[in-house]
Amino acid sequence: MSNLIDVVDSLEHRISTLLKRYQALKERHELLEGTITSLDDENRNLKEAIEERQKEIHTLKAANALLGSNDYKRETKLKINTLIREIDACMVSLSE
Secondary structure, three states: OHHHHHHHHHHHHHHHHHHHHHHHHHHHHHHHHHHHHHHHHHHHHHHHHHHHHHHHHHHHHHHHHHOOOOOOHHHHHHHHHHHHHHHHHHHHHHHO
16 A cells, blocks of 8 residues: 555656646746747847838939939939830820
8 A cells, every 4th residue: 555655646746746847837938929929029120120211212313313323324224214214105105
């Protein structure tokens, strides 16, 4: 009978230990999920910031070309031609 009690005590101890480990792992998992969420948000914000900076760079390149820089003249001419085509298309649609 004492052998059975020892086995039950041992099982209770093991179950208690497993439950404690489970709870600790569950808390760690929730913490890591929170970290992942915050890192995803930060990553999204950084990607948006990069896109904004790339647009700024493009705008600055065009402005630099308009100011007389030879490096970006071709790009500026293409952009101006595109804008002229868009204006022409608008004028045609307005005249109809």
